[in-house]
Amino acid sequence: MTTVPLEQLPGRPCPIAATLELVGERWSLLVVREIAMGSVRFSDIVRGTGAPRDRIAARLKSLEAAGVIQCELSPGARRHTYGLTASGADLLPALNALLAWGERHAVAADDPQRAARYRTLVEPEEIN
Amino acid sequence: MTTVPLEQLPGRPCPIAATLELVGERWSLLVVREIAMGSVRFSDIVRGTGAPRDRIAARLKSLEAAGVIQCELSPGARRHTYGLTASGADLLPALNALLAWGERHAVAADDPQRAARYRTLVEPEEIN
Numbered sequence: 001m002t003t004v005p006l007e008q009l010p011g012r013p014c015p016i017a018a019t020l021e022l023v024g025e026r027w028s029l030l031v032v033r034e035i036a037m038g039s040v041r042f043s044d045i046v047r048g049t050g051a052p053r054d055r056i057a058a059r060l061k062s063l064e065a066a067g068v069i070q071c072e073l074s075p076g077a078r079r080h081t082y083g084l085t086a087s088g089a090d091l092l093p094a095l096n097a098l099l100a101w102g103e104r105h106a107v108a109a110d111d112p113q114r115a116a117r118y119r120t121l122v123e124p125e126e127i128n
Numbered sequence: 129m130t131t132v133p134l135e136q137l138p139g140r141p142c143p144i145a146a147t148l149e150l151v152g153e154r155w156s157l158l159v160v161r162e163i164a165m166g167s168v169r170f171s172d173i174v175r176g177t178g179a180p181r182d183r184i185a186a187r188l189k190s191l192e193a194a195g196v197i198q199c200e201l202s203p204g205a206r207r208h209t210y211g212l213t214a215s216g217a218d219l220l221p222a223l224n225a226l227l228a229w230g231e232r233h234a235v236a237a238d239d240p241q242r243a244a245r246y247r248t249l250v251e252p253e254e255i256n
Contacts, residue, residue, distance in 0.1 A: 004234050006241035011178025013241040015230030016161055016223055017154075022234050024157070024226075026148045033144055050139025067233070087233045094225035095144055098152075101222055102143030105195070105215045106132050106150050113134035113141040 001067030001087065022066045023091065028059045029098075032084065032091050035069060038084045040081040063088075129195035129215065150194045151219065155179045156187045157226075160212065161220050161232060168209040191216070 005020045006013030023029060027049060034048040046056050060082065068088040071080050084091075098116045107114055132149045134141030151157060155177060162176040174184050188210065191197045196216040199208050212219075235242055 001233070003236040003239070006142075006235060006239050009178065010241060011158065012162075012165075014161065014227075015235050016227045017158060018234035019226045019230035020154045022156060023229075024152075026152050029152070030139065034140075034144065048140045048161050049164075050137065069251075075225045082219060090229055094229055097222035097225045098147045099142075099144045100148035101218055102145075104131070105218060106146035107134060107143050108131040108241060111131070111134050111182060 002065055023063065023068060027055055029064055029095065030067065031056060031059050031063060032088055033095055035084050036092055039080055040083065120128050130193055151191065151196060155183055156191055157223065159184060159187050159191060160196065160216055161223055163210050163212050164220060168211060169207055173210065
């Protein structure tokens with residue numbers, strides 16, 4: 001598992017900055033969201049995030065290095081699948097907090113896509 | 129207040145992605161952290177985040193446009209100060225969740241800076 005030495009952070013040596021250093025990039029957090037929502041294959045993660053394939057490939061590598069996700073090749077399967085580690089599941093409260101803020105402040109109440117496309121994240125208990 | 133039309137998001141039309149579109153950039157979240165910790169002047173915010181001045185100036189503008197922070201010129205004061213709006217205070221649960229994750233997974237237990245430099249965020253109640 002990767003950790004971030006606080007003294008290497010540019011500003012205040014704060015765990016929030018350390019978190020953002022490891023997983024704070026937009027596509028990284030959306031990859032975690034996708035896996036939490038059940039998108040376990042590379043192509044599904046790419047589709048769900050809407051990010052370029054090479055960007056997602058890079059984020060999957062760094063998330064795996066950070067100990068947030070794990071990659072598995074199921075016996076008999078020809079494709080890799082991705083899952084959250086315990087550390088990755090621990091990110092769900094943060095994602096749910098970002099979700100709550102987004103529902104309240106980032107998405108208009110009358111957004112036409114709001115009702116149709118909103119899905120809740122699974123709870124950490126269901127993953128572990 | 130800015131909102132993000134869900135249909136304009138590249139992937140899944142999800143409030144998390146909308147949140148990250150508005151405030152998800154690393155320096156934006158750290159600016160909110162700094163203001164929540166009492167850094168209300170531009171120079172203090174720059175120092176606390178460790179980001180380039182022009183980057184912080186840009187983030188302050190976009191956070192103000194998003195309705196997350198407000199800029200004030202106190203009577204008699206010669207400098208602007210920044211404060212969180214109610215929307216900005218609503219981000220604190222997300223920042224605290226990122227903080228909790230960082231303490232547990234992003235910062236080594238024996239990090240020499242850990243004890244000396246860690247400070248908790250103020251609670252939303254204290255801001256409003």
